[in-house]
Amino acid sequence: MKNFEEKTIQSTKIFDGKVVKLQVDEVTLPNGHTSKRETVKHPGAVAIIPITKDNKILFVEQYRKPLEKNLVEIPAGKLEEGEKPEATALRELEEETGYTTDHLSFVTSFYTSPGFADEIIHLYLTENLIPLEVKKDLDEDEFVELIELTLEEAEQYVQTERIHDAKTAYALLYLRLQGMKRT
Amino acid sequence: MKNFEEKTIQSTKIFDGKVVKLQVDEVTLPNGHTSKRETVKHPGAVAIIPITKDNKILFVEQYRKPLEKNLVEIPAGKLEEGEKPEATALRELEEETGYTTDHLSFVTSFYTSPGFADEIIHLYLTENLIPLEVKKDLDEDEFVELIELTLEEAEQYVQTERIHDAKTAYALLYLRLQGMKRT
Numbered sequence: 001m002k003n004f005e006e007k008t009i010q011s012t013k014i015f016d017g018k019v020v021k022l023q024v025d026e027v028t029l030p031n032g033h034t035s036k037r038e039t040v041k042h043p044g045a046v047a048i049i050p051i052t053k054d055n056k057i058l059f060v061e062q063y064r065k066p067l068e069k070n071l072v073e074i075p076a077g078k079l080e081e082g083e084k085p086e087a088t089a090l091r092e093l094e095e096e097t098g099y100t101t102d103h104l105s106f107v108t109s110f111y112t113s114p115g116f117a118d119e120i121i122h123l124y125l126t127e128n129l130i131p132l133e134v135k136k137d138l139d140e141d142e143f144v145e146l147i148e149l150t151l152e153e154a155e156q157y158v159q160t161e162r163i164h165d166a167k168t169a170y171a172l173l174y175l176r177l178q179g180m181k182r183t
Numbered sequence: 184m185k186n187f188e189e190k191t192i193q194s195t196k197i198f199d200g201k202v203v204k205l206q207v208d209e210v211t212l213p214n215g216h217t218s219k220r221e222t223v224k225h226p227g228a229v230a231i232i233p234i235t236k237d238n239k240i241l242f243v244e245q246y247r248k249p250l251e252k253n254l255v256e257i258p259a260g261k262l263e264e265g266e267k268p269e270a271t272a273l274r275e276l277e278e279e280t281g282y283t284t285d286h287l288s289f290v291t292s293f294y295t296s297p298g299f300a301d302e303i304i305h306l307y308l309t310e311n312l313i314p315l316e317v318k319k320d321l322d323e324d325e326f327v328e329l330i331e332l333t334l335e336e337a338e339q340y341v342q343t344e345r346i347h348d349a350k351t352a353y354a355l356l357y358l359r360l361q362g363m364k365r366t
Contacts, residue, residue: 001253001345004246004326015197015205017221019299022198022205027248035324037248038200040223042299063187064297065210065220070184071297078298108341110349112295113302114247114254115261116202116225121349141218143187158291162184166293166304166349173356180363 004030006037019043019078020117042119046089047076047167049107049125049175050097057154057175058097058129059168060144072147072157073168076121085122093126095136096144101126107174112166121167151175187213189220202226202261203300225302229272230259230350232290232308232358233280240337240358241312242351243279243327255330255340256351259304268305276309278319279327284309290357295349304350334358 006027015022021041029035050058061072077092079085086104094100107123138144149157154172157163163172189210198205204224212218233241244255260275262268269287277283290306321327332340337355340346346355 002244002326002328004244004253004328006246006248015221017207018219019221020205020223022203022223024200025248029324030246030326033324036201038198038202039249040203040205040300041249042296045298061185061187063189063213064294065189065208066222066224066299066301067294067297070187071294073297076298108352109347110352111247111250111254111347112349113225113300114250114256114348115228115259116249116302117223117296117300118249119296119299140216141212143185143213145185145187164292164294165297166295166353169291169293170349170353170356173353173360177356177360177363180360 006030009034038116040117040119042078042117043081044079044085044120044122045076046079046085046092046122046124047074047171048089048093048104049074049123049171050093050099050129051125051127052129052148056148056150058099059147059149059154059163060096061147062142062144070162071164072162073165074171076167086124089122089124094132095138097146098132098135099129100132101128101130103128110170123167123171151179189213192217221299223300223302225300226264227262227268227303227305228259229262229268229275229305229307230257230354231272231276231287232257232306232354233276233282233284233312234308234310235312235331239331239333241280241282242330242332242337242346244330245325245327253345254347255345256348257354259350269307272305272307277315278321280329281315281318282312283315284311284313286311293353306350306354334362
């Protein structure tokens, strides 16, 4: 493994928001020159693949302001400070789908945009969905619609770009691969 | 499809950098209340899955300042203004691997972090790698090492988190699924 480390000479905080922070670091490059690196700091997130008893997948449709349109995605949400990813996954599952579970399996984790952001997503799967008797509230600025699809239907949503984000695309390939391993 | 549109009341530009821009929009929510949305604007990117004649995959290892560590990823890069994704893919393949190609297949595209960023990645695959006689220069602040791995080796890199980003994780599942379809 080559040492390409970029040492920070000076770090300038540009923005500290509700969701993201932004900083610009002046760094020393491996060749001794200097450059600037823009970094979006994010608290990290979880996503959950919820599979129902009749082998459908639960998704949420929501408006994504950065894209100025709706997307259909697997349930997901940001880590709150000090919260363990599995606790976040359970909370987001409950808030967004109205189901809870007694078993979350860890699938994988990945950085979404390592070139400019430190966001990591921890991905879980559950096949043990239990309807909540009392529904949980969403965040006050959150509006989502629950959608239940077969894997084949979800793959059609990819074709029409109603599903169009990395974590959901990964989840669908993962399910397709699991299904092929079983058969 | 529900109308969850969030109309912008006021948009404030916070930062205009080399790679990202940041803006905060005050919006009207579907319930009539107002809220703020932080959006990172990104030019979009491409990624390429380069497969060699002996069925290995080419990766690049590089230091990722937002994570303060090296990652091994499929070759990728940002769209330049007015550049078509396929042209970017060819340029990045040439700069980062020293190979060119006469055929890029489009695999898919996805938004990496639709909650806070508009970055989209266009993913291509090529099996027709042709060594460049004259190597291309990388960007002056870019330092990468070329790594050639079998799919099985790359999957081990996922286990040890040397491969740990969404586009590369997606690419490996995609190749595994294609391989299983063939056999």
